[in-house]
Amino acid sequence: MRNDFKNIEKKWQARWDAEKAFHAEDKSDKKKFYALVEFPYPSGAGMHVGHIKAYSGLEVISRKRRMEGYNVMFPIGFDAFGLPTENYAIKTGMHPRTVTDKNIERFTSQLRRVGFSFDWDRVIDTTEEDYYRWTQWIFLKMFENGLAFRDKTLVNYCPTCKVVLSNEDSQGGKCDICHSDVVQKSKDVWYLRITKYADRLLEGLKNADYLPNIKQQQINWIGKSEGAFVNFSLTGTDDKLRIYTTRPDTLFGVTFMVMAPEHPMIDKYSDRIKNMDAVEAYRAECSKKTEFERTQLVKDKTGVKLEGLSAKNPLTGKEIPIYIADYVMMGYGTGAIMAVPAHDPRDFDFAKKFGIEVIEVIKGGDTEKEAYTGDGEMVNSGFLNGYTNKKDSIARAIEELEKLGVGEGGVQYKMKDWAFNRQRYWGEPIPIIHCPKCGMVAVPYEELPLRLPEMKEFAPGQNGESPLARIDSFVHCKCPKCGGEAHRETDTMPQWAGSSWYFLRYIDPHNEKCLADPEKLNYWMPVDWYNGGMEHVTRHLIYSRFWHKFLYDLGVVPCDEPYAKRTAQGLILGPDGEKMSKSKGNVVDPNDVVDEYGADVLRVYTLFMGDYTAAAPWSENGVKGCKRFLDRVAGLTDLLAGKGETPALAKSFHKTVKKVTEDIESMKFNTAIAAMMSLINEIYEAGTLTREELGVFVRLLCPFAPHICEEIWESLGEKKLCSLSPWPEYDESKTVDNTVEVAVQVNGKLRATVELPMNCPASEAIAKAKADERVLPFIEGKTIVKEISVPNRIVNIVVR
């Protein structure tokens, strides 16, 4: 058979479609398997080969599961709210709705061309009213439960995009979208109280089957630290300066305190502070700096001493000077620290610059020269002297603080509450009404969805106001509570919102009564296997786990954790080994590959190019190699002869079935394909195979290259789809050889190989090895010191 991929692919895609071959049943006696891939953002650029690799992994696993008799749900959808579409709309004057529809259409046709076995009846689009109605519903539930709240704070603001950005979206002090400098601005913003779930998000990781590095990144992101809060009394006042420290046992080494420049105590006691002019000047200087600039000057510490305000060490009673310095952040801990320069490099730098005393409390370093952060014996520390174990001394210090009532043990998280609003058009409107009398009032549930109003100009307003603020008919409304004049919230939700619960909607995509039917949720959840990019394992994964835990608390979903297993694929780099980017001109368009080589080749190559979880460069020649392989597969129909098993091939078939079956489970697709390549080489060497064997081969390859496999399967007289035929089985006993080649070493150097029966006893193996003519010269006339035999592997003879 010739590999006429153009016609073959069209033919089978049409047939799968017509038969709804990959439709997931909501009620079934079969075991369920829910495979989830990260749904794409339908950008104007179209699909990227990276998408293909990302989906091909679970595509193969889903197809294998179906053949194994599972009821498989493998859905796809579109995460379509977001800035690129809106910016494009602003530039071209097209409506974001139109742009989105066009892009989704293009993505859909591209995905279909590749032959992915998605259930096309479950497609969702986060920008559709039926969908975002439930995004808004979840938001209102959070609002009701005090998890969505408004607060005035300094925010990262991008003057170009005119939006408030989360810390995550403004990493490095640059806007994530347009890369211009981010500035600090005070604004009322919406937050989701994700910190309330920090411990549970951490806890849930313990039993989750995530790749270890994915777990670790989430742990780091949440950033839990254990320590203590300590209250230092402010001399001459009744107030306390509260600090957080991870090393309460170093309290005897405190020689100064530092407050963040924004610390409220400064304003409260401005009349006591004698050098308020200098303090104000310093604060003004700091406010000009972005978060990024503040972190840039790591080495050069700046600050101002507060004259007239000092603190008292609660353990020693010693008076301690207070400084303000921007190396202390208001956003972490209490915004103030106790400084122990002997054992903290930052405090050390500051102390050196300002000529502050350094007191060693942990032995082991030279605290004249640098801060010592290692372990050691406690000294100069009163009741803590002599402790050598960090854990013990910390516990003892906390015990003492609690006894004296001046502090207590506590934990802190690096993770902050989630800034949850954007001043842009193309997002879910936040369903809140501001009433002068009643305050913030939720839009009644029966009024959802709160539709995005029609507009022609989407550019953000001045001062970062949402474009929605310009539509009077949208803004002005009646308060649902008191009926008085009120106005709507005009901000929209960030792009992360829609993707925080999409896996639930696939389960029941057209439900008009609730976000998904509880019975169906009960059947399908949790997601059995979720694969996606490494870049989403912190933000998206944590956000969606947070929403899911909240929904679990509401009783909406049946399980606490949404994803039973999470893996991540590696990047596809350009042929030059660099990250693919338009500006470098090294982007490979999957359409071109399908045109020239076919969808099966594209699928096989993206999985064969290397370790699935590692980055690998694209190679046109590698693609050609996969084309050759599939052409040879098509050619197998010309070798058909006989019945049953071909004796020369039987063993190899059983071995290959075993290898492919196992490798797919551990996502070692490259070695699974290599095994099939090896087998085909053997078949061509044998020059013949039976219909039964070819049937096994195509079913084995079907998850990878389904089109050509269906075609061959049909040519064998099969009526049922290959894609839904049983997965080949292997006979373990037939994967084992009767004899093995065992390597013979003398003093660890390979000297010969001998053919031995399987599981040959050690004595016999050694005897045969010593008798080999290639081994004899190396042992003759020498004393044999030791003889080692590892069954079926190696014999090593040690001589002197």
Added chain:
RNA sequence: GCCGGAAUGGCGGAACAGGCAGACGCCCGGGACUUAAAAUCCCGUGAUGCGAGAGUAUCGUACGGGUUCGAUUCCCGUUUCCGGCACCA
């Protein structure tokens, strides 16, 4: 700085409960078919030395040590690269 991960032929990568390093693919060289080319098929292909030759010896998994009969695999130290976090108290 901290937390992960990686380093293997000309290239992508195999093999790691310690046991014949380089599976599979690519590139490259030689041959067959062809008027010719492409495609296809066959053979070879880690490096170096010796040998006319089938061969044979030595060296080879980033670098330096260690454990072991035996190390790409385990331990200690170093370098480089990739990803994430970052004045997190």
